[in-house]
Amino acid sequence: MTPRRTLPLLLSSLLLAGAALSGSGSGAAAEPAAGPAVRPLGAVVPAPASVTPGGEPYTLGRGTAVRVDSADRESRAIGRYLAGLLRPATGYPLPVVDDDAARGGILLRLDPRATALGDEGYELRSGPGGVTLTAHAPAGLFRGVQTLRQQLPAAVERRTVQSGPWRIAGGTVTDTPRFAYRGAMLDVSRHFFTVDQVKRYIDQLALYKINKLHLHLSDDQGWRIAIDSWPRLAAHGGSTQVGGGPGGFYSKDDYREIVRYAASRYQEVVPEIDMPGHTNAALASYAELNCDGVARPLYTGTEVGFSSLCVPKEVTYDFVDDVVRELAALTPGRYLHIGGDEAHSTSHADYAAFMDRVQPVVAKYGKTVIGWHQLTGARPAPGALAQYWGLDRTSAAEKERVAAAGRAGTGIVLSPADRAYLDMKYTKDTPLGLSWAGYVEVRRSYDWDPATLLPGLPETAIAGVEAPLWTETLSESAHLDRMAFPRLPGIAELGWSPAATHDWESYRLRLAAQGPRLSALGVDFHRSPQVPWE
Known part of the structure; x- marks a missing residue:
């Protein structure tokens, strides 16, 4: 496992290497015809607690399914949320299926024994055969989904079909929050x-x-x-x-809808x-x-x-x-x-x-x-x-x-x-x-x-x-x-x-790598000169 004190240096090196692979100017390595370089494992925001990169990436394809425990309603809802995020840009059907109905793909798994992950922690394992997200509680699965989506190219956030490939770097991320x-x-x-403006902020x-x-x-x-x-x-x-x-105000039903929507994103109002x-x-x-x-x-x-x-x-x-x-x-x-x-x-x-x-x-x-x-x-x-x-x-x-x-x-x-x-x-x-x-x-x-x-x-x-x-x-x-x-x-x-x-x-x-993702999400962010935006 990568020692935590070396993680910032490792991520900096990996990100700089990824930037070089993606460059198009004189002296930069040519962009592979197959698509953008795989984003280094753990090069996300917030930084994960522990990252162990290694092995080949997983590539989403037309046959990829999202596998969930059929007996757990929240896991299935998170699976539908993930599939809904990924379908528009990939163009793939990404069916949400029972865990025992398929193999490979993306598995969302609750493990009652994984108490060390707490209520919001998760483990993400990625390799050529698939991606497994494990958590002790549904909120942890949801937090892990955010890491998974950031590992994919930023174009995955767009609402129209984009060119792939859609690859997730190989290795393991184990992650828990510092503060509750x-x-x-x-x-x-x-x-x-x-209400709709508040919902938009909730999603962000x-x-x-x-x-x-x-x-x-x-x-x-x-x-x-x-x-x-x-x-x-x-x-x-x-x-x-x-x-x-x-001005304006929220009716009680308006407020209930904000509370409901926030809860679906595991946020407490x-x-x-x-x-x-x-x-x-x-x-x-x-x-x-x-x-x-x-x-x-x-x-x-x-x-x-x-x-x-x-x-x-x-x-x-x-x-x-x-x-x-x-x-x-x-x-x-x-x-x-x-x-x-x-x-x-x-x-x-x-x-x-x-x-x-x-x-x-x-x-x-x-x-x-x-x-x-x-x-x-x-x-x-x-x-x-x-x-x-x-x-x-x-x-x-x-x-x-x-x-x-x-x-x-x-x-x-x-x-x-x-x-x-x-x-x-x-x-x-x-x-x-x-x-x-x-x-x-x-x-x-x-x-x-x-x-x-x-x-x-x-x-x-x-x-x-x-x-x-x-x-x-x-x-x-x-x-x-x-x-x-x-x-x-x-x-x-x-x-x-x-x-x-x-x-x-x-x-x-x-953060620079978040720029294209925010743009794909329609967020007109401040392009601070302190950040080397991609």
Whole structure:
């Protein structure tokens, strides 16, 4: 087995060799008439934990079948998903058949004895006779499928028949995630995104083994989820967005469809209702939520910190209870995010009192609290997660407060704004995005270690990482594409891959190979000059 510490160097060498084989200029090796060179095993994003290349590749052909355990419904669904990915570009029928009905091809296999792989790990074995994906749980099979598809030429992502051959390098990949929580947040409050737009983002996240979709459902500019007991939240509070415009909201059926679709990609939806600040849409919808009993006007700007629920009023907690109850009933996942950042219009005493009242409500309805890291300035509930969004320049005292909470048992999700916020401009010339956290090019976004970001925070206290995408300046899927890619794959790698594989020079080559794949998927990504795009 290849030692982990040598994996980045090995992948760099293999990728450079592959690039030479694919070159067409003077002095480069000629492209084989049969098609593109086989992509080196493990030259994918995120980097696998262990790669042992060797042997001849497997070539998909017209007779290839996807073999599954007929008794396992999830395995069959993953098999259909894989076949659906591969059929359009290959033109092959790729039937999904019972394991005992065929030999060779692509076998998806659940092994109850493979406990070392955990819930999301997998083993991929490839050779001339076929490809076998083994996992302990269905999520692991799904993650392995993402590695398998990245081993094929990028043209496999196109929706029309392409020329092959379709070869998967020989050898073995054994892979498990570093962190259990690997998230991406989409802000649908500043600008509203439809169900289909969210589904498109879910599919993009799936390719890079993201397992949490955090939806920022409420803010000053818009309330985006229907609540039956407080109907004006969506009808009035959801009627606009940054800069004006119609806004929008998800009906309960819309939200259920997002949850269902995310689950089919083995992603857990984490809904967020931001409070006690970032609440102008709610304060505009119901006068009684304001301390003075006067409804606020709808807001379409981008300032923060000016709004607050009325902490002393009991109706505030009736409101919170109803919203949490209805949202928890729609959400099968473990978590409910209660926000808690930038509550500048709430006194510290009121903030702590509010969190003391609200966190037990979340627990009452069977969910685990997540809050932005300002929650650590109050009293985080047992088992709560705090999401850190500070900067390199954040004060040592604030960093220590978060680290101390981690040492005391609060799990920490790392989303440093000057590394992981996907809405930050790449450079001063980037037309979209903001720059309050600085300019964040691809290398800066990738080149940090979660284990050393916060002094005094033990790695055992790190739940994982998340890449938030705020949408003050983003109103179309094309905008999301440009800002999320190519930075999101790097955050995904920090969450999935072992620390020993972390190497910018290796990563930039593997990321360069993602360019044609993203283009084939219709993603208009930012072509950073830091990456030697294929």
